[in-house]
Amino acid sequence: MTTEKLSTEIRKEQIAEAVLQVLGDNNIKRFNMADIAGQVGLVPSALYRHFKGRDALMSAVLELIRSKLYGNIEAVRQQTDGAVDRLRDLLFRHGQLICQNHGIPRIIFSDELWGQKRERRQRVYRIVTGYLAEIEDIIREGQDQGSIRRDIQARVMAAMFFGIVQPAALLWHMSDGVYDVEGHVTAAWPIFLETITR
Amino acid sequence: MTTEKLSTEIRKEQIAEAVLQVLGDNNIKRFNMADIAGQVGLVPSALYRHFKGRDALMSAVLELIRSKLYGNIEAVRQQTDGAVDRLRDLLFRHGQLICQNHGIPRIIFSDELWGQKRERRQRVYRIVTGYLAEIEDIIREGQDQGSIRRDIQARVMAAMFFGIVQPAALLWHMSDGVYDVEGHVTAAWPIFLETITR
């Protein structure tokens, strides 16, 4: 068998992406090293050249997820002006992100994260709360500028914002992609908008 | 070792509950038969007197979850009058249910459900959509009676309602019970209320 050799940096990236893809191709169970290796075109033992073990791989996947989530925050900050419009953009981006990589919720909720290592759980907790804090910041900016009402705590609003996508993602996930996330988000946004302005 | 013998009906119940408890005692990983057996005071092989295998056990746990969820629907229908008050009750009950048995989200999102059997996933899907349909019904009743505004689709409102608890549950879950779900729900309810009434 001839497999091209690539630098470990590229491989690490590939492998972490492969985890999301494999979990996304919603056919099978908890990912296993063999599947991942197959996806990248390697043999299982080769993964150990790049990651100490399954645990380290998991860590890399979390980092990948983190970067994807925060990438959206960056994007709306750069491409959109005004808190309200940023929120709308972020909402749709978030929906798309979850649908396109539904390995993400699989990882976030995976049994793996909840067992053993408390650190693991805490890391995910920090990722999610960090993301919520970013949303909160955007909301607060809107409140300062007067485009978002001030009599609701930004923190609560941020959680509710997050709660628009979450159930939709769950349903989409369970329905094998049948449930219409974009439709839900499209319908829910104006309601949320009305709630936070006015 | 002397262990009391009990009828298989009682045992099945005990064992399914044990799964939720074990997963709830958020210490360790995906549940294993040994842990479950231990929790009930049995030896692993004894479980096979009551369930064909892990799969059948899983099925029983799903049924248990379903009954707990729909139990709340029943309860608010009987104990509370008026759509709006019913929704409020249901919201708090739901929050408590998830916090007290956080084995529930663990199961709902467990890797096990997503692998192999499509039936499994579909069963969970039906449980969740059924629950949402019940919420939708309550909302629609409110719309008919005029206590809830008619210009928002009941379906969308139901999903948003569901979305109040979900992020809170996630955070609570990940924070090892530190995150204040009741606080969030308490803060979010009046906002939601304002949204759905006038």
Place this chain on the structure above:
DNA sequence: AATTAATGTGAAATTAAATTCACAACGATG
């Protein structure tokens, strides 16, 4: 072109479960 370090391979060892099975204890029933 030879050396070396990095990456890839295939087979084997390890690990951790679920599961099976032969047997024991119990409880109901005649």
Place this chain on the structure above:
DNA sequence: CATCGTTGTGAATTTAATTTCACATTAATT
């Protein structure tokens, strides 16, 4: 109180995955 079906036990067995290891191949450097 003897029997029979049910429930429980402990020791194997099976299964399925991760991981290790000795060896092969490649890329880079000289």
